[in-house]
Amino acid sequence: MHPNCEELFYVIAGECDHKLGNEIFHLTPGSVIRIPRGVPHWAQCTSEEPLTAVVSFSNPDRHTENLEEGDIA
Template identity: 50%
Template sequence: MSDTDVIFRKAGGEFMPTTWGELNWKITGDGTPGAEMTFGTCRINPGERNQLHSHPDCEEILYVVSGDCEHKLGDALYRLEAGDAIRIPRNVRHWARALGTEPLFALIMFSSGARTAVNHEGEGAA
């Protein structure tokens, strides 16, 4: 095993700018052969939210590193702050909105290396 198979550096990953912030996929099934999970980071700008979306092929865990957010999960709305985590079951529609004046920064993990996101609002990345 080489370092590039097991070490994923700060500057690395697949950066995906969005209208609401940025995703950075560090470990995916496509980019890391044999990976059975997906791991990345998510930044949501103050007052912004990602689109309502779901994942038909995996569950998601979101861990808030900094900032505060409200997270819509199905019909419920939860408030999260640094140190909180939320489990998002497969096929449940959800979004997160950054509250306050600082961005939300979160770690996101999926139970599959091949994560699919279904956007339920039209244009833009989920």
């Protein structure tokens, strides 16, 4: 999670499942998801094609907190 910024994740190619908080979203080319500040999240490629995405952050000094698997709801 990023305690000091929001994130936009835009899929160009491939597919992924993206866990955002307690929900999982299946993303395909053209999909975009907004990750609010402080919300645990992860993405996993689900296609044979490699996942290509553009990721942008609302703060150039992005901080990341890595959580243990049991810490993610």
